[in-house]
Amino acid sequence: MSADPARLVELAARWSAALERELPAAVGLRHDLHAMPCLSGEEGAATERVTAHLTDLVRFDEVAGTGGIARLGPAAGPTVAIRAELDALPIAERTGAAFAAEGAAMHACGHDVHQAALAALVRASAGLDLPVGLVAVLQPREESYPSGALDILREGALERLDVAHVIAAHVHPGVPTGAVATGSGFINAAADELEIRIEGRGGHGGYPHEGADVVAAIAHVAIALPEVVRRTVSPLHPALISVGTLTAGEGAANVLPAEARLRATMRTTDPGDRRRLFDAVQAMAARTAEAFGTRAEAVRIEGEPVLMNDSALALGADDWLARLGVDAAEPLRSLGADDFSYFSEAVPSLMLFVGVETAGQHPQPALHDSRFLPGDESVGDVARALLAGYLAAAERVLGLEHHRSAVAEAAAAG
Numbered sequence: 001m002s003a004d005p006a007r008l009v010e011l012a013a014r015w016s017a018a019l020e021r022e023l024p025a026a027v028g029l030r031h032d033l034h035a036m037p038c039l040s041g042e043e044g045a046a047t048e049r050v051t052a053h054l055t056d057l058v059r060f061d062e063v064a065g066t067g068g069i070a071r072l073g074p075a076a077g078p079t080v081a082i083r084a085e086l087d088a089l090p091i092a093e094r095t096g097a098a099f100a101a102e103g104a105a106m107h108a109c110g111h112d113v114h115q116a117a118l119a120a121l122v123r124a125s126a127g128l129d130l131p132v133g134l135v136a137v138l139q140p141r142e143e144s145y146p147s148g149a150l151d152i153l154r155e156g157a158l159e160r161l162d163v164a165h166v167i168a169a170h171v172h173p174g175v176p177t178g179a180v181a182t183g184s185g186f187i188n189a190a191a192d193e194l195e196i197r198i199e200g201r202g203g204h205g206g207y208p209h210e211g212a213d214v215v216a217a218i219a220h221v222a223i224a225l226p227e228v229v230r231r232t233v234s235p236l237h238p239a240l241i242s243v244g245t246l247t248a249g250e251g252a253a254n255v256l257p258a259e260a261r262l263r264a265t266m267r268t269t270d271p272g273d274r275r276r277l278f279d280a281v282q283a284m285a286a287r288t289a290e291a292f293g294t295r296a297e298a299v300r301i302e303g304e305p306v307l308m309n310d311s312a313l314a315l316g317a318d319d320w321l322a323r324l325g326v327d328a329a330e331p332l333r334s335l336g337a338d339d340f341s342y343f344s345e346a347v348p349s350l351m352l353f354v355g356v357e358t359a360g361q362h363p364q365p366a367l368h369d370s371r372f373l374p375g376d377e378s379v380g381d382v383a384r385a386l387l388a389g390y391l392a393a394a395e396r397v398l399g400l401e402h403h404r405s406a407v408a409e410a411a412a413a414g
Contacts, residue, residue, distance in 0.1 A: 005400050009323075011128060012391055016324055018124035019383055026120035026383070027376045029053050031099040033112040037088030039105050040144035043067065046086045046115065047138050053119050057126055060138070064151040068138040071161055072122065073130030078164040080393040081135040082386050083149075083340065084118040085111040085142040095358075095373040108372045109143070110171035110356070117169070117382035121390075124383075132394040135161050142339055147304070149339040153346055164397050165313060166343040167389030168351050169382045171374050173364045175329045175355030178377070180321050180385045182352050183331020184311035186238075189267035190274050191303040191337035194241065196221060196285050200294035202258035211256040215248045217292035218260035221285050222246055225264065232280040237270045239277060240335060267335040269306055307341035310348035316392030317350060317385075324384050329355060350392070352385045354378065 029049070038046040043066040051060045051068055060068035067086060071079060093106035101107070115138070122136050137157075141148035152158070158166075175181050198218045203211030225241045233239040241264050248260035266281075268274045282298045289296035318328055332353040343349050356374035358365050365371040 005395075008131060008391065008395055008398075008400060011131070012320065012323065012387070015124055015128055015387060016384070018128070019120060019380070019387065022120040022123045023380045023383070025053075025123070026116045026379050029119055030112050030116035030376065030379050033115055034097075034107050035099045035101055037101045037105040037107050037112070038086060039090060040087040040141045041066065043086035043140040050115050050119055050138055054122055057122065058136070060136075063137070063155060063157050064140050064148045067140040067148060067152070069152070069157055069161070070136045071133055072125060072136065073133040075133075077133060078162050078397045079133030079135045080390050080397070081137050081158065081161070081163045081166040081343075082118055082121065082390060083137040083139050083166060083168045083343065084114040086115065086138055086140050087111060087143045089143055089368060091368070091370050094370040097373055106370065108368050108370060110367070110372075110374055110378070111142070113171055113374055113378050113382055114169065116379045117386060120379060120383045121386050132397045133162070134390060135163055137166075147339040147342060149342040153342055158346060163347060165310070165347055165393035166340070166349040167386060167393060168340050169354050169385040169389065170338070170351065171356040171378055171382060172332060172353045173356055173358070173366060173372070175332055175353050176327070177355045177357040178381050179327040179329040179355045180352050180381070180388070181329040181332040182309065182314040182317050182350065183333065184309050184314040186269045186306055187309050187331070187333055187351055188307035188338050188341060189238070189269050189335040190271070190306045190341070192266045192274070192278070193301040193303060194262075194264045194266050194278070194281060195299045195301065196262040196281075197297050198260045198289050198294050200258055200292070203256045205254035205256055208256060212293040214257055214260040214294050217289050217294045217296070218246065218248060218262055220292070221288050221296070222262055224284055224288060225281065228280050228284050229277065232277050233268070233273045237268070237273055238335060239268045239273055241266050241281070266300070267337070269335070271306060304337045304339050304341045305345045307338055307351060308344050309350050310344075312396060313348060313350040313389070313392050316395060317352065317388045320388035320391045321385070324388060326381075326384055326388070329353075350389050352389060354381050354385050356381070
């Protein structure tokens with residue numbers, strides 16, 4: 001396809017129509033994937049199910065151990081990657097669905113929907129003259145470490161396939177059902193883990209003056225962490241530190257332990273705040289411990305970076321969503337994390353959130369809830385969101401962003 005705005009509009013209409021024809025089979029695939037979830041690091045069977053659905057159209061290569069990757073469309077030139085996650089969660093399902101998973105794993109985060117939507121989009125592209133290559137990415141280990149997205153980058157898959165942009169869509173009960181949220185800039189937070197260890201001198205609870213009390217020291221450190229955030233990070237930049245584990249002693253009431261440990265998650269939304277906040281935590285922990293006659297060591301375990309949506313892709317996707325008849329929603333920003341952020345750090349990328357509903361549940365179950373079950377219509381909703389993302393990225397690769405509105409208006413008028 002040439003770099004012609006009118007032809008891109010025509011492609012969108014043909015692809016959308018073909019997608020509707022593929023949805024019944026994609027819903028069946030979704031049921032199969034949901035009934036047989038694969039935990040992080042064990043996604044080989046899920047990859048086989050999705051690739052078997054597409055085997056007559058494209059051949060997938062292995063990526064990141066248990067994932068798959070394939071290129072469609074033009075054999076040369078820049079491409080647009082579309083990512084779907086493969087892994088389920090270690091949760092026993094309580095949805096009561098006819099296709100519910102049995103055992104101790106389930107798709108409680110909608111990854112089964114994402115996979116089926118990507119498969120539908122790929123099948124619907126058959127016979128179409130794609131203007132820019134499409135790379136289908138079946139990514140393992142989004143829910144756990146080591147990150148599947150990071151492994152894909154380290155293997156050089158984006159460079160090898162000349163990926164210019166990466167697109168993903170995620171179901172979310174916080175978005176109106178069927179609507180899609182984009183938004184530019186910060187979408188998800190950087191997620192690091194903190195570990196603070198306090199070492200002192202143990203002793204008898206009846207003689208505290210002869211020891212160095214790590215319990216008091218670690219308690220004061222834990223209480224001080226929110227204040228460190230307040231005094232270090234601008235209130236216009238969302239950030240937090242939440243303590244998840246606090247341990248000291250082995251159960252005796254009259255024994256002063258010699259060591260205490262704290263583990264926390266640190267979420268930041270500005271790359272500069274990430275380093276400054278940890279430096280402030282280190283300083284506070286060291287000085288607080290010293291005040292109690294103890295010693296502190298703080299370690300940061302680096303996790304996902306900030307997920308940043310490219311502004312041009314977000315604006316373009318909004319326009320294409322409207323043309324596809326999809327309602328827009330307010331941007332969904334949170335201090336959650338997703339390893340898609342590694343892609344957004346590497347190339348201009350876009351994460352879209354698609355509104356879903358679990359039938360018969362009030363209030364609505366959240367992501368990672370054992371009752372979370374988006375309706376089958378969500379497969380089509382996610383596929384249309386991915387299509388809009390591809391079209392926005394393709395027109396950017398082709399340099400057509402500034403022509404889109406004029407062409408759309410002319411087509412609507414005529």
